[in-house]
Amino acid sequence: MDKRSFVLSQVVAGSLNTIADEMSATVTRTARSPVFNEAHDFTTAIFEMKDMKSRLVAQSPGCTLHLYAVAMAVDRAIDAFKYDLQPGDVILASDPYNGGTHIPDLVIVTPVFHDRKPILFPAVRAHMGDVGGPVAGGYNPHARDVWQDGLVMPPVKIVERGEKRADMFDLIVANNRIAHWINGDLDSMIGACQLASRRIGELFDRYGLDTVRTAIQSNVDYSERRVRAEIESWADGEYYAETFVDHDYQGQRDVKVACKAIVKGSDLTLDFTGTDPQVKGFINSPIANTMSFIFIGLTTCCDEDIPINEGCMAPVTVIAPEGTVINPNRPAPVGTCTCSAGAEVTEAVLLALAQCAPKRVGVNAHKMPLAMSYGSYDDERMWVFLNFIGFTGGAGAAYETDGWGLYPPLMTGVILPSIEMTEIQYPTRILKHEYVSDATGAGRWRGAPGLETITQHLVPNQTSVMMEGVRHTAKGMVGGEHGASNRVYLATPDGVETEIPEYAFMHPLEAGGAIRTIRGGGGGWGEAMERPPEAVREDVIDGYVTRDGAFADYGVVIGEDFAIDEAATRAARAERLSRAA
Incomplete structure (x- = not known):
């Protein structure tokens, strides 16, 4: 040309x-x-x-x-x-x-x-x-x-x-x-x-x-050439990974999503054979949803200046067996597929590609606890509140990059709603929205911190909570630690809390009741013992990690004056590395 x-x-x-x-x-x-x-x-x-x-x-x-x-x-x-x-x-x-x-x-x-x-x-x-x-x-x-x-x-x-x-x-x-x-x-x-x-x-x-x-x-054609060049830089071979959805909301637990990534020259085959059959609950991911999450996994492994278009998927062949949780047959319910098992599709792809392209993977975390409430305004019109502020958190790390932001890349472009506008548009008050200490996935680069949000509703309502990421949390990559568990509590007006282990269905909340969400942080990338002590110290100063957490996760000893005890740190890390060996 x-x-x-x-x-x-x-x-x-x-x-x-x-x-x-x-x-x-x-x-x-x-x-x-x-x-x-x-x-x-x-x-x-x-x-x-x-x-x-x-x-x-x-x-x-x-x-x-x-x-x-x-x-x-x-x-x-x-x-x-x-x-x-x-x-x-x-x-x-x-x-x-x-x-x-x-x-x-x-x-x-x-x-x-x-x-x-x-x-x-x-x-x-x-x-x-x-x-x-x-x-x-x-x-x-x-x-x-x-x-x-x-x-x-x-x-x-x-x-x-x-x-x-x-x-x-x-x-x-x-x-x-x-x-x-x-x-x-x-x-x-x-x-x-x-x-x-x-x-x-x-x-x-x-x-x-x-x-x-x-x-x-x-x-x-340009996008296809660029993506093919990326795939060709990966070592040929077959790379298998699997991950799990906590449950399907109707009694089945640990639902498996399996992926074999087959790299051959500039061609990539993603074979999901071995994934569990479709389930009774509403986590099943129809094929269009599955393809979209595959697309996310692949494009996050490629240079960000590659134009996003059909050429990105041209080198990819997808095998998604019918009747599985990632390609169900009608009429299986699919209501939460954009959270799970869709997110596990991306996670399985990245875990497989981490074995041949470790510096390209990371940042995936979408194990969102969903909370949805509905009630009526004074004029009897109904409101339906999807708590985007409570969903925030969970972005994982990548090579040379700590986890950042309030939404992971699966939701790039989704914006944190204005708290002030939320309180105007709904009979709601956001009482708390802040990072949680010691809720990151440790690593050479750490995941984004977890977040705690308290959402109070000022009128009686019905609230449903759907938990994910409790047992199977956001995955660390290339030796990084996994993120922390998600937790959600429903509170009465006088502050008595009930933890929701899997889900709550149309739970009546009185006026003044609240939803407290603790979103686990993102997974880390790389070995935690390789994180520079100075970076750990900065996290302690910022409140992302406590002194106890710095020692437990990174073997870094930090005094009350925020100074690093270098001798104690070297000894702690050497002892842990010798144990690991």
Whole structure:
């Protein structure tokens, strides 16, 4: 490719990514629900139709775990309406077994035509505050099938030739507990796709269809070359790892996710044979969700300047046996798949790749304890509160990098909601939100500290808690220690606490009752005895690690004046290394 063509391809690719960014800004600024406009729990992307299949060509940083799953949703939309796609159509879908993840993640997609042919498909996948079904918010640990997760929506047109279909909107709103938010949220997603349609039309007018498609292909090919070069730098071989979900909420414990990574030249096969069969509970991960978590695992092992598009997955072959917890058959419930077993898919991939690419793995931690509450405002409108502030914490370490931030990379782009806005929008007070000492996974580079959050509700409500990461905590990498356990307590107004070992279902909390969440820290990377004593000292000064913790985890002796006792430290570390040998 000559220099002019390369520059033009980058201009077009940059334009498409900018369009995706503008879609994201549109949703943020126009949506009604705090899940969108505060927490940013959505993703925007643009897909190209090629040979009647969609492929990812541009994206805006959002909730990363959504991203690659959208491709399958767009495919199903194309399949459903391939003989009846018209300019101005907008398609909605949220069927886990038809390109979806869990039902709350709803997809909006619209075709953009050129010369009477659909070429590009801007899309938004977003977590809705409620999706009907028997339980507010869509997390039902008692679900026995997918219909008890929420309202299943196959691909349907909600806008046809530019005209909103009132019948479909009425159906969706009638099955939603927070109708005062859902209309505005849908409008924001539709508006984002319609804006993208106009911008893409301008791109076609400026450069022409052939130039745009050539630029897209060039950018996809570039990403594939870069990812293949990364894989080729890893040693050929077969690398096996397994990890576990604590339980399935219906009695089965220690649910295994197995992964064999087979590296051969620039090709990577990820074989999940050996993973446990699908379970009764709602942790099953449909294939679109599983593919998205695989995508996360692979891309976090590659240079961050590689454009995120379909080329990233071209070198990868996935074997995901049907009927397993990572590729279940309908109608297995899937309500919490974006937490588990989805997160364990990424974890198993990274644990396998740690054996051939140790300096590339880390930072995965998504063992989130979920707490969801619902009640009514004074005017009897319902509120549904997904406690994003209580989810924070758990980012693991990577080579040359301590764990950082409040959300792990699986949720890159999700934003910590404003505490002040949370207290305005809900009858809620956040009484505490701070790091916890001695809750990091120790290592040459340590995980992010754990966090304690106390959320008090000012009105009577029903609260459900779904625990993960209690026994099988965030994994350390390359000899790093695992993160600490998650803990959640429900408290009465007078402060009497009850710890939730696995889950609580629609537990009545009185006005003034509270949820106390202690999120375990992320896993470490590398041997803890290799962490420089000065780095441990700084952690003690910052309060991430206590003096006792510094000695217990790192063999570093620190005095009351924060000075390192170098002789005692050398002796302690030498003694531990001799024991390990």
